[in-house]
Amino acid sequence: MNTWNIFGHDWAVEMLQQHVAHNTLRHAYLLTGPSGVGRRTLAIRLAQALNCQTPKAPGVPCQACRTCKQFEAGQNIDLMVIQAEAEGGTLKVEQVREVTKFLSLRPYSSPYKIVIFLRFQEANPNAQNALLKTLEEAPSHALLLLTADNAEQLLPTIISRCEILRLRPLSVDAVTDFLAARGVEPGKARLLGHLSGGRPGFALRLSADEKALAFRTEKLDDLRALLAARRRERFTYAEKLSKDKDIFRQTLFIWLSYWRDVLMKASGAALEPTNIDRADEIGNLSYDIDRPQARAITEGVEKALDRLDKNVNARLLAEVMLMDWPMVK
Amino acid sequence: MTQALYRKWRPLLWDEVVSQEHIIQTLKNAVASNRVAHAYLFSGPRGTGKTTAARLLAKAVNCLNPDVTHRPCNECAHCKAVNENRFMDLIEIDAASNNGVDDVRELKEKINFSPSQGTYKVYIIDEVHMLSAGAFNALLKTLEEPPPHAIFILATTETHKIPATVLSRCQRHEFRRVPLGEITRRLNEICKSEGLEADTDALNTISRQSSGGMRDAISLLDQLSSTGGKITLELAQTVLGTATSQSVIALVQAVIDQQPGSGLDEIHRALDGGADARALARQIVDYLRNLMLVQMGNGDQVEVPADTRAQMIKHANALTSSEVLRMMRAFNAAATDPRGGWSPSLGLELAFAEVLELPAQAEVVSAPRAASRTSAAPAPQAESTRIQPPISQTPTKITESQPKVATVTLEQVTKAWKHISSLVKAKDTNVAALLNSGKPIEIREGILLLAFASDILQEKFNRPESLDLTRKALHESLGVDLPVQAVIIGSKNALPSHVKPDGMVAAANQLGGEIVDIH
Numbered sequence: 001m002n003t004w005n006i007f008g009h010d011w012a013v014e015m016l017q018q019h020v021a022h023n024t025l026r027h028a029y030l031l032t033g034p035s036g037v038g039r040r041t042l043a044i045r046l047a048q049a050l051n052c053q054t055p056k057a058p059g060v061p062c063q064a065c066r067t068c069k070q071f072e073a074g075q076n077i078d079l080m081v082i083q084a085e086a087e088g089g090t091l092k093v094e095q096v097r098e099v100t101k102f103l104s105l106r107p108y109s110s111p112y113k114i115v116i117f118l119r120f121q122e123a124n125p126n127a128q129n130a131l132l133k134t135l136e137e138a139p140s141h142a143l144l145l146l147t148a149d150n151a152e153q154l155l156p157t158i159i160s161r162c163e164i165l166r167l168r169p170l171s172v173d174a175v176t177d178f179l180a181a182r183g184v185e186p187g188k189a190r191l192l193g194h195l196s197g198g199r200p201g202f203a204l205r206l207s208a209d210e211k212a213l214a215f216r217t218e219k220l221d222d223l224r225a226l227l228a229a230r231r232r233e234r235f236t237y238a239e240k241l242s243k244d245k246d247i248f249r250q251t252l253f254i255w256l257s258y259w260r261d262v263l264m265k266a267s268g269a270a271l272e273p274t275n276i277d278r279a280d281e282i283g284n285l286s287y288d289i290d291r292p293q294a295r296a297i298t299e300g301v302e303k304a305l306d307r308l309d310k311n312v313n314a315r316l317l318a319e320v321m322l323m324d325w326p327m328v329k
Numbered sequence: 330m331t332q333a334l335y336r337k338w339r340p341l342l343w344d345e346v347v348s349q350e351h352i353i354q355t356l357k358n359a360v361a362s363n364r365v366a367h368a369y370l371f372s373g374p375r376g377t378g379k380t381t382a383a384r385l386l387a388k389a390v391n392c393l394n395p396d397v398t399h400r401p402c403n404e405c406a407h408c409k410a411v412n413e414n415r416f417m418d419l420i421e422i423d424a425a426s427n428n429g430v431d432d433v434r435e436l437k438e439k440i441n442f443s444p445s446q447g448t449y450k451v452y453i454i455d456e457v458h459m460l461s462a463g464a465f466n467a468l469l470k471t472l473e474e475p476p477p478h479a480i481f482i483l484a485t486t487e488t489h490k491i492p493a494t495v496l497s498r499c500q501r502h503e504f505r506r507v508p509l510g511e512i513t514r515r516l517n518e519i520c521k522s523e524g525l526e527a528d529t530d531a532l533n534t535i536s537r538q539s540s541g542g543m544r545d546a547i548s549l550l551d552q553l554s555s556t557g558g559k560i561t562l563e564l565a566q567t568v569l570g571t572a573t574s575q576s577v578i579a580l581v582q583a584v585i586d587q588q589p590g591s592g593l594d595e596i597h598r599a600l601d602g603g604a605d606a607r608a609l610a611r612q613i614v615d616y617l618r619n620l621m622l623v624q625m626g627n628g629d630q631v632e633v634p635a636d637t638r639a640q641m642i643k644h645a646n647a648l649t650s651s652e653v654l655r656m657m658r659a660f661n662a663a664a665t666d667p668r669g670g671w672s673p674s675l676g677l678e679l680a681f682a683e684v685l686e687l688p689a690q691a692e693v694v695s696a697p698r699a700a701s702r703t704s705a706a707p708a709p710q711a712e713s714t715r716i717q718p719p720i721s722q723t724p725t726k727i728t729e730s731q732p733k734v735a736t737v738t739l740e741q742v743t744k745a746w747k748h749i750s751s752l753v754k755a756k757d758t759n760v761a762a763l764l765n766s767g768k769p770i771e772i773r774e775g776i777l778l779l780a781f782a783s784d785i786l787q788e789k790f791n792r793p794e795s796l797d798l799t800r801k802a803l804h805e806s807l808g809v810d811l812p813v814q815a816v817i818i819g820s821k822n823a824l825p826s827h828v829k830p831d832g833m834v835a836a837a838n839q840l841g842g843e844i845v846d847i848h
Contacts, residue, residue, distance in 0.1 A: 011567070015556060024331050024555055034673060100426055121667075126425075129459045133423035136380075137336065152607060153667040157375045157456075157486055160545045163333075163552050166570050166605050169673065197672050231836055260675060263682060268590030271597055291589060295682040302675065323833055 003060045004045045006038060007178050007200045008170040013042070015165075020049045021059035026163045028135050028144040032151050033167030035119075036202030039147040042167070043116045046145065047071045047079060051110040067110070078110040083118035088249075088309060091123035096130040103134060103142045113139075117146045121153035128155045135161045169198025172272070179203055194276040195257070219254045220278060227285075227328040234325075238318035248318065249308055256301045262286055263294040288328045300324055334554075335547040338519055339381055341403055341412060346378050346385070347543060348511045352502045356382065360389045361398045365449075366500045368472050368481040370457075372488040373504025376542030382504075383453045383482040387411065387419045390480060391447030407447050418444040420452050425459040433460075433467040440471060440479050450479045457483040458490035465492050472498045506541025509533075515543065516550055520560075525550075527560035534565045537615075538608075570605025577609070577616045578640055584656065584684055585647045592681055596674065606673045610664035610680065617657045620645045624653065656684045737809045742769050742777060745806045752802040760795040767815065777803070777813045790815040 004013045012031075019025045029046075031039040048061035048068045055061060061068050070076040080102050084091040099115050107113045117123070123131075135144060135158065144162075151159050151166070170178075176193030178200050180186055184207050195216075196203035206212050226234060241248055261273035265286035273279050286294070304321045308314065340346045343353050352371075359365045369386070371379040385401060388411045392400035401408050410416040422436070436452070444450045454460075460468070472481060472495065483499060485491065507515075513529075513536045520527045531553070539545035553560045553568055566573070576599040583592030599609055619631045623645040633641065648656075663680035742749075746769060754761035766786055767779040781787040790796070791814075799813045838844065 018557065019555055022557075026333050026551070026555075097426060126459070129425035129456055130423075132425055132456050134426075150607065150667070150673065152665060156542075160375045160542050160548065163548060168570075168600075168603065168605070171601065231839070256675075257672075260672070260678070263678070264593060267593050267682065269593035269597070270590065271593065291682060292686045295679060295686065298675075299679050299683075302679070320833075323836055 005063060006041055006045060008174060009038060009167050012165050012167060016046050017059040027138045027142060028162040030146045030162035030164045031167060032148050034149060034169060034199055036199035037167050037169060038201055039167060040118060043145040043147060044071055047114045050112055078107045078113050080115045082115060084122040089122060091127050093126040093130050096127045100134050103139055107141050112143045113141055114143045120146045121148040128158055132157055170200060171198060175200050175203050179207060191277055194274050197274060216254050219251045220258060223255055223258060226322060227325060234322040235319060238322050239315055242314035242318045245314055248314060252301055252305045259298040259301055262289060263298050266291045266294045293326060297325060334551040335544045338547060343385060346381060347515050348507050349378050349504055352382060356386055360400055365390055367475050368499040370499035370501045371484045371504060374506055374542060375486055376544030377504040377507060379484040379504055380455060383484055386482060387451035390449045418447045418450045422454045424454050425456040428460050428464055430463040430467050433464045437471050441476055444478050453482045455484045458485040458487040465495055469494055507543050509536045512536035512539060512543060512546045516546060525554050525560060528562055530562040531560045531565040538569055567603055570608040571612055572599040572604035572609045574637060577612050580613060581644055587685060589685055593678060596677055600674055606677045607664050610660045610677050613660045614657055614664060617653050621650060621653050624650050659683050737807055737811060739772050741807060749802045749806050752805055753798055756798055760798050763790045777811050779813060779815050781815055781817055784817050787815045787817050
């Protein structure tokens with residue numbers, strides 16, 4: 001745990017703290033990394049560090065005063081949080097126009113007016129373009145914080161106007177310790193640490209949700225059963241799976257991590273599998289499925305995930321994907 | 330808040346604009362000879378100086394300096410006003426936020442008033458590609474014949490989105506990417522004036538990373554300088570997420586040695602060490618590009634230390650240029666693909682696995698039926714020309730027998746067919762019965778194809794024993810070693826021999842589909 005009470009990303013915290021303490025802040029930051037890695041938390045802490053009335057040290061927010069609590073809850077009058085209406089939705093140009101209007105006024109109580117854009121990769125091209133001029137030469141009292149999965153999803157003109165902080169996934173051990181410190185029992189902490197792929201936020205969400213783990217077990221059992229199943233059963237399953245797009249997406253994520261493990265195992269890499277509790281099963285499977293096959297399947301699942309968001313026929317998608325899987329008894 | 334370096338260092342004089350001489354000279358001459366056009370279009374990649382040039386032009390036409398060749402002077406009242414962003418007659422419009430017809434109409438209403446301070450009213454319309462079609466059309470008449478005191482400067486990164494009618498009304502200037510050396514030189518200048526200490530290697534890394542965009546480069550310098558200390562190569566690598574060149578070399582070596590395990594471990598080691606997956610993929614592409622240059626005999630253009638060069642030449646000799654190209658494509662996709670939110674490293678891992686497969690596949694196509702069905706399964710395209718070998722042990726025998734194949738024709742086989750079936754009957758009556766319901770139809774690539782009416786018969790016949798028996802009989806009768814394969818013909822559900830029995834086509838067929846044509 002570092003001075004900003006954030007788990008991991010010490011280098012980023014250190015740097016931002018210096019910026020705040022020495023008043024060398026830039027007007028726009030882009031925080032990238034996989035979801036659940038701590039992008040939003042970092043953005044909020046930066047806002048707190050700038051506005052805290054009783055800082056513990058220069059650039060270290062107290063997280064206890066009124067202002068800090070307001071920022072934590074996203075309630076401060078000089079803070080604006082912009083995001084698509086739902087995960088997987090679209091951030092629209094009207095929302096960006098509101099930001100321009102918001103920034104044209106001076107701050108009310110804080111030294112800065114802060115805008116946080118969450119999941120900016122969901123902004124459509126028009127919205128991104130509308131932000132360009134503001135992003136390039138923002139008023140001196142403005143601070144823009146953008147978060148996205150990775151920089152390549154945004155317009156190159158957006159990226160070149162921001163200071164980019166690439167937050168990387170933490171190590172599995174770090175996340176395990178993090179969970180253990182929060183009272184998760186060690187065995188479960190270790191499993192969740194692996195499953196999270198180094199994303200503490202994601203691991204925490206998973207540990208709080210009892211159903212999530214059961215769902216995962218069910219879907220992995222399904223996967224194994226599907227490999228031995230005949231075509232007719234696969235078609236039936238595809239139909240069932242494609243009914244709910246959200247569940248479909250989550251299932252694909254679980255399967256993707258599983259197939260990646262098989263690929264790693266089949267290639268002979270020393271990496272510990274993500275699905276650590278299924279290590280034996282994955283080991284066995286890697287004898288039946290060789291590397292090129294494992295790669296083709298992994299890529300197939302990844303492409304399916306991508307296409308799912310492009311509004312294709314979900315059932316057809318599931319069928320095509322499952323038909324390409326080999327038969328393994 | 331301090332101003333970002335790229336804003337602070339925006340050029341204020343013509344001569345400060347880096348490596349766009351072809352444009353700057355034209356504009357300078359136009360101002361000096363008082364032949365400034367009424368509409369300009371500046372286009373080019375990000376960070377090459379479009380907005381800067383537009384502001385300089387606006388300043389120059391309004392400058393009060395008596396010597397026209399010295400405009401802008403940065404000393405007169407107007408120049409100062411422009412620099413401080415308070416000049417009334419410089420109107421900068423963000424076309425991305427004001428992209429409707431109404432915004433253009435508002436502009437038209439105001440344009441007829443004479444300038445309040447300077448000689449010209451200058452409209453800079455930035456990101457002009459975002460104007461709606463209606464807005465563009467509303468602008469056409471004004472753009473063609475604006476009042477004498479108005480100058481339009483349109484700036485965009487995407488010229489292809491501008492209608493031809495607008496293009497033809499403007500003087501077009503294409504901005505170029507800034508060369509690597511020029512960026513490094515400019516960064517050095519900035520470092521000196523800002524009192525920053527920086528290694529040349531670090532600055533080179535920054536310039537390479539910014540791919541010709543000056544703003545990208547200065548932003549990165551800004552980011553590195555904010556840590557306070559000296560800018561070293563290590564610091565640059567940490568912040569940019571680039572890996573050491575050793576990791577890249579080890580990865581390429583793993584591809585050459587066909588070592589999937591060690592290659593993937595290398596990737597994970599680099600990522601654990603703080604490298605960014607995409608940055609690493611870009612570095613690999615860079616390295617491969619250098620390999621290609623070495624292969625094509627342009628090795629002198631590659632600027633690397635001597636020991637790396639020796640390694641590079643070794644690699645360049647170990648790979649063919651088509652392999653290098655394929656690898657570049659795969660890793661480039663990993664570097665630029667916007668997908669991959671779940672696990673940043675996945676794209677890179679898949680690209681690596683793909684690269685390992687490709688050479689193997691190329692061999693499959695050239696060597697006749699050298700691979701068994703399972704290994705070729707994920708690549709149906711490679712299979713379309715081949716017939717499925719019935720069982721896995723036949724392929725080796727086929728290759729042995731190939732030289733003799735040409736001596737037998739289908740006619741000879743048909744003639745000797747009765748004899749052959751009697752030979753078989755002497756050994757196994759069941760197989761002979763099966764043989765009687767089959768019919769030799771073709772000798773394709775050294776294999777005798779026997780046609781059966783149903784898949785049950787075909788399956789029964791396709792057992793090693795019966796195939797072997799028939800083969801022996803053929804050998805006895807005709808004196809050649811000719812492998813046999815059973816195919817189905819005539820029935821409704823029959824599959825052509827080159828269709829994979831577990832593929833999509835077969836599945837569709839099983840569900841009642843009908844084959845019309847196969848390419």
